Amino acid sequence: MGILGGQRRFEGSGEGALPHGDVGTRVAAAEGTPRAEQSVLTSRRWVTTMLTLAGASLLVMIASLRFGTEEIGFVDSARILFGALRYGETGIDSLGPSSVILLQVRLPRVLLGFMVGSCLAAVGVGLQALLRNPLADPYVLGISSGAALGAAVAMLVGFGKTVLALSAISFCAFLGGLSSLIVVYRIALSYGHLPIHTLLLAGVILNAIFSALIMFITSTMNPNRSFGMMSWLMGTLAAPDYPALIVLTVYLFVGGLILFMQTRALNILTLGEESARSLGVEVERVKKTVFFTSALLSGAVVSVSGLIGFVGMVIPHAVRMMIGPDHRLLLPASALVGGIFLLAADTAARTLLAPAEIPVGVITALAGGPFFIYLLMSRKGGLAR
Amino acid sequence: MTTSSKSGTTPAYKVTQLTFSYRSHRDRSRSSEPEWSLKGLTCDVGAGEIFGIVGPNGSGKTSLLKLLAKVLRPQTGKVELFGRELEGMRQDAVARTVALVPQDGQQIFPFTITETVLMGRFPHQQRRGSLGGFGWEGPEDLRLARQAMEETDVAHLAHRLISDVSGGERQRAVIARALTQQPKVLLLDEPTAFLDLNHQLEICAILRRLNEQQGLTVVLSSHDLNLVSQHCDRILLLKDGTVFRLGTVEEVIQPDVLETVYRCEVLVDRHPVSGLPRVTLPSRPAISMVHRIER
Numbered sequence: 001m002g003i004l005g006g007q008r009r010f011e012g013s014g015e016g017a018l019p020h021g022d023v024g025t026r027v028a029a030a031e032g033t034p035r036a037e038q039s040v041l042t043s044r045r046w047v048t049t050m051l052t053l054a055g056a057s058l059l060v061m062i063a064s065l066r067f068g069t070e071e072i073g074f075v076d077s078a079r080i081l082f083g084a085l086r087y088g089e090t091g092i093d094s095l096g097p098s099s100v101i102l103l104q105v106r107l108p109r110v111l112l113g114f115m116v117g118s119c120l121a122a123v124g125v126g127l128q129a130l131l132r133n134p135l136a137d138p139y140v141l142g143i144s145s146g147a148a149l150g151a152a153v154a155m156l157v158g159f160g161k162t163v164l165a166l167s168a169i170s171f172c173a174f175l176g177g178l179s180s181l182i183v184v185y186r187i188a189l190s191y192g193h194l195p196i197h198t199l200l201l202a203g204v205i206l207n208a209i210f211s212a213l214i215m216f217i218t219s220t221m222n223p224n225r226s227f228g229m230m231s232w233l234m235g236t237l238a239a240p241d242y243p244a245l246i247v248l249t250v251y252l253f254v255g256g257l258i259l260f261m262q263t264r265a266l267n268i269l270t271l272g273e274e275s276a277r278s279l280g281v282e283v284e285r286v287k288k289t290v291f292f293t294s295a296l297l298s299g300a301v302v303s304v305s306g307l308i309g310f311v312g313m314v315i316p317h318a319v320r321m322m323i324g325p326d327h328r329l330l331l332p333a334s335a336l337v338g339g340i341f342l343l344a345a346d347t348a349a350r351t352l353l354a355p356a357e358i359p360v361g362v363i364t365a366l367a368g369g370p371f372f373i374y375l376l377m378s379r380k381g382g383l384a385r
Numbered sequence: 386m387t388t389s390s391k392s393g394t395t396p397a398y399k400v401t402q403l404t405f406s407y408r409s410h411r412d413r414s415r416s417s418e419p420e421w422s423l424k425g426l427t428c429d430v431g432a433g434e435i436f437g438i439v440g441p442n443g444s445g446k447t448s449l450l451k452l453l454a455k456v457l458r459p460q461t462g463k464v465e466l467f468g469r470e471l472e473g474m475r476q477d478a479v480a481r482t483v484a485l486v487p488q489d490g491q492q493i494f495p496f497t498i499t500e501t502v503l504m505g506r507f508p509h510q511q512r513r514g515s516l517g518g519f520g521w522e523g524p525e526d527l528r529l530a531r532q533a534m535e536e537t538d539v540a541h542l543a544h545r546l547i548s549d550v551s552g553g554e555r556q557r558a559v560i561a562r563a564l565t566q567q568p569k570v571l572l573l574d575e576p577t578a579f580l581d582l583n584h585q586l587e588i589c590a591i592l593r594r595l596n597e598q599q600g601l602t603v604v605l606s607s608h609d610l611n612l613v614s615q616h617c618d619r620i621l622l623l624k625d626g627t628v629f630r631l632g633t634v635e636e637v638i639q640p641d642v643l644e645t646v647y648r649c650e651v652l653v654d655r656h657p658v659s660g661l662p663r664v665t666l667p668s669r670p671a672i673s674m675v676h677r678i679e680r
Contacts, residue, residue: 040522041522042521046521129494264507264510265507267504270493271501271504275487278454278455278487279480279504279507280476281477325494325500
């Protein structure tokens with residue numbers, strides 16, 4: 001995917017051991033260019049980067065439409081898509097089985113994969129800035145499993161497959177995610193600042209507790225439902241229906257916009273809460289907004305796609321290495337790259353062992369886990385602040 | 386920025402009966418009596434002054450500075466900034482008037498020095514009303530940032546990561562960030578702690594120049610009594626969260642005053658060049674001295 005290909009490490013400068021947090025280790029710009037404008041984010045750089053990434057997203061989406069158990073060529077795809085756009089539902093039947101596969105199965109799945117990846121990456125960016133912790137991620141911190149528990153409870157109680165299904169389960173997932181986020185934050189805050197290991201430990205413990213509760217709920221279900229539950233927990237992008245997609249789109253856009261509005265304040269918040277306040281940031285308001293929105297997005301994502309790990313950590317990290325830490329660009333760029341990454345992972349999940357399918361959560365964990373360990377190892381001194 | 390006289394009409398700060406405790410903020414549930422960091426502190430800072438805050442560890446220096454920047458909120462009492470009550474001011478309005486240079490500012494994300502300095506423009510960008518994410522640093526912002534970086538001599542480090550430079554350079558970059566806020570008052574928490582002699586001198590020179598040329602009011606806390614006596618117009622000596630002595634250098638830097646507050650013997654003579662009081666510790670600590678003061 002080239003996600004790791006672009007990383008640039010900056011090592012062995014005179015200052016040697018980087019203080020407790022060498023994170024992105026961006027290359028300090030070339031010598032002999034002391035003009036202040038050069039390293040600063042400009043609207044031109046923003047637009048170029050975003051357009052490039054948007055173009056890449058589109059290409060990956062088109063490519064993903066092609067792959068699968070049934071190969072559908074680009075020309076056919078285009079014909080089917082334009083046909084559907086022009087004639088609506090009635091146009092579908094005239095184009096045969098491949099159009100049904102494309103429009104009813106593959107397209108919604110591609111869109112879902114992209115949006116879930118975007119949401120997770122955007123939430124990761126927000127949480128990392130807020131907790132001043134480059135390893136923060138909704139999955140690692142137990143927010144996703146909190147949301148999953150909420151959703152599982154909702155399913156158990158039987159909000160099940162009604163018209164309101166999505167919103168009821170999503171709402172419970174949101175509540176679960178928000179409460180675990182608050183717990184994690186409280187635990188970490190009790191030390192005054194937020195040491196990285198405390199935060200990670202808090203996440204580990206929460207994950208353990210929530211997993212146990214989810215297991216318990218699963219064990220009380222009948223085998224049929226518990227199987228569905230298990231595969232959902234492993235992270236799946238099984239074809240959703242269009243209404244569910246529309247709801248998620250709304251979530252993503254509204255949530256993403258709210259997060260985007262905070263990005264300049266998030267830049268300042270990386271200095272620490274007190275410094276941020278002295279620079280005029282209404283810290284409490286920004287914090288609440290980001291927490292709330294993150295929980296909402298995590299809840300929405302988990303309720304449609306289960307537990308998909310590490311996207312929220314790996315993507316912002318890799319993007320930060322490539323384009324710098326300015327959140328005004330980092331957040332939207334990570335959202336697009338996150339979408340691309342999950343889409344690619346899901347395409348791999350669909351095709352590697354076709355016709356069998358690997359849960360996409362397995363793929364992201366296998367890709368993200370080692371990356372996480374690498375980050376931990378490369379920060380040795382820093383971790384034990 | 387107007388050059389205000391040292392005996393300006395409206396004081397920069399008027400602090401009345403300020404009480405503050407960390408305890409009751411953080412764990413309100415614990416029933417034990419809160420430990421007061423400040424108890425009923427009253428003082429004022431004149432516009433255009435260099436104002437020093439000294440006192441033993443835990444006497445409330447840092448708390449006071451943070452209260453002056455509205456980073457912390459007092460339990461009771463009030464702070465007036467150029468005649469306006471701080472409590473009623475928006476955070477960004479405060480940040481357009483007051484800049485704080487905190488003691489430790491670790492940055493874990495790879496921001497460059499330029500990016501860090503430009504963060505000082507945040508309160509002004511807020512006023513322009515640009516929506517959160519949208520809005521770029523304009524030419525004026527860049528000009529101010531560059532000017533501040535030249536002022537504090539970090540312009541040549543513009544593209545280095547803030548986490549990669551030395552302590553002195555980082556401190557200067559943070560001062561540049563504060564200047565980019567275009568403040569009328571600059572608050573500094575132990576600006577010279579952990580710096581070597583050369584850098585201490587540099588920081589002091591920068592502060593004096595800004596004070597003289599732009600009429601910037603400077604409030605700094607320090608453990609270095611000599612630094613304070615050489616550079617400050619007035620000194621606030623804190624003890625256990627209250628004012629022990631507030632006055633000119635001559636009034637505060639006196640052996641008996643310092644001995645009572647710091648509980649150790651000190652020698653005060655004259656600086657050979659400036660003629661101002663100079664504090665030295667005796668070569669051997671006198672044990673009997675401690676007992677005398679305890680009593």
